[in-house]
Amino acid sequence: MKVAIVHEWLDTYAGSERVVEQLLEIFPEANLYSVVDFLPSNKRSFIMNKVVTTSFIQRLPFAKKKFRQYLPLMPIAVEQFDLxxxxxxxxxxxxxxxxxxxxxxxxxxxxVHSPIRYAWDLQHQYLTESGLNKGMKGMIAKWILHKMRLWDYRTANSVDEFIANSRFISKRIYKFYRRESSVIYPPVDINSFIMCETKEDFYFTASRMVPYKRIDMIVEAFTKMPDKKLLVIGDGPEFNKIKEKAGRNVTLLGYQTFEILRDHMQRAKAFVFAAEEDFGIIPVEAQACGTPVIAYGKGGSLETIRNIGEDNPTGLFYKEQTVQSLIDAVNFFEKEGHIITPNNCRNNSLRFSPERFKDEIRSFVSAKLKEFQCS
Known part of the structure; x- marks a missing residue:
């Protein structure tokens, strides 16, 4: 059986690339296709150092740094792969x-990690944050996204089987494509995180500092709670803006190595999370360290964290993406968080291991191949 794996673009090693890594471990003889491949030579081990078949976008001017700006050409590009x-x-x-x-x-x-976010329900947020919500550039951007939606819906019909990375994304697949999907949670590298039972008196968050991660809201909330210490790891375009909001009890550490991030995650009394993510890997990593998570109660977090009040709780949800709602949640955690144990957190994280992912993918593909060959 000849297998092809198709990925959007290869320029880093993040959540979706971890899925590709595990797919290649299941199908090591597969050929790999991607719109562009700008992985450096020292970071290609997760794709088994394979030669990647790329599209014409790979050779366009400034593609290495600005390939995302060629998004309008990507539907044409991906259709040129001869599979x-x-x-x-x-x-x-x-x-x-x-x-x-x-x-x-x-x-x-x-x-599917997500249907195209900026073309569907997050279009208005994307246009506003990009400054493309008005003027001639805005009109062109809206027209391009309109065309992307039409193409995205049409091409959904050529997929035989959809797998969603969470129930949240499964709902979005049905909403936009009117297609059913199976849920297989993505792999999280649980073994790189070690449980720590001794917690220190500080809260912790880590993220790339972009608007939808809402690190600004977390920093503002803790600035209004001067008796509580917050440490923040991460860099990005919003760093300086967020730094201006930070009180004396909030420390922004900028970019740090994985080892330093893991150390803080292990020792924190709780990890604070404010984004509405499709799945959200980092709250699972925090739980793998035995650390409770205080999270915004929407998106994939609802599937990866067990709220106080459930059996074997691992965290706490707040209902609104606001400063006051987070403050209320932290104060509640101060009173009731003792019922969350490091063992509960660690055990819950094991539900998302790479081994479990590979087993579920193997079983799913095997069953669907049998059905397909018999039809």
Whole structure:
């Protein structure tokens, strides 16, 4: 059986790339396709140092640093991949990878991290944050996103089987494509995190500092609680803006190595999370350290954290993405958080291990191949 794995773009090692890594471990002989491949030579081990088939966007001017600006060309680019020689196509998609062209005798399974966020329900947020919500540039951007939605919906019909990375994303797949999907949670590198039972008197958060992560809200909330200490790791375009809001009890450490991040995560009394994520890997990593999570109660967090009041709780949700709602949650955690144990947190994180992911993917693909071959 010949297998192709299609990914959006390769320039870093993050959540969706971890899925590709595990797919390649399941199908080591698979060929890998990507719109662009700008992985440095010392960071290619997770793709087994494979030679990647790329699209014409790889060779366009300034593509290495600005390939995302070629988004309007990506549907055309991904359709140019000739996959006719393959029996099984696995796409890892959060933008255009699911749009590859396949035939009736090929099984196409798409693992969806999210339908194109900026083309669907997050369009207005994306346009506002990009300064493209008005003027001629705004009109052009809206027209392009309109065309992307039409293409995205049409190409959903060529996928034989959808896998969603959470129930939250499964709902979005049905909302936008009217297609059912199975849920297989993505792999989290649990073994790189060690449980620590001794916690210190500080709260912790870590993230790239972009608007939707809402690190600004976390910092503002703790600044209004001067008796509580917050440490923040991460860098990004909002760093200086957030630093201006930080009180004396809030320390911004900027970018740090993985070892330093893990050390803080292990020792913190709780990890604070404010984003509405499709799945959210870092709250699971915090739990793998035995650390409770105080999280905004929407998105994938509802599936990875057990709220106080449930059996074996591992964290606490707050209902609104506001400063006051987070303050109320932290104060409640101060009173009731003692019932959350490091063992509960660690045990819950094991539900998302890479071994579990590979077992579920193998079983799913095997079953669907049998159905496909018998139809």
């Amino acid at each position: 006719s020689q393959y029996d099984l196509i696995l796409s890892s998609s959060h933008a255009v990878a699911k749009g590859v062209i396949t035939g009736p005798n090929q099984l196409h399974v798409s693992y």
